[in-house]
Amino acid sequence: MSQPIQPKWHTVSEVAQMLGYGLSKTKQLVATGQIRSIKDGGNRRVLPIWVDDYIARLVEEAA
Incomplete structure (x- = not known):
């Protein structure tokens, strides 16, 4: 039984939806570096771990 392929990175639009x-x-969070990203051609891409890092920082600041 094969597993579905998990995305290796997300678009900024996908991150917004998540x-x-x-x-x-x-886009502002990405532009200011609060959410890390890389430039891929004309697009920005965000690794899943970078979304997790952003959420972890928010939780830490709230604690």
Whole structure:
């Protein structure tokens, strides 16, 4: 039985949807480096661990 392929990275739009944020807010978080990303051609890509890191920082700051 084969496993579905897991995405290796996400678009900024996908990250916005995952976090429940608007696209403009997510783009701002990426532009300011609060969510790490890499440039892939004309697009920004975000590794899943970088989304997890951002959420962990939010939780830590709230504690």
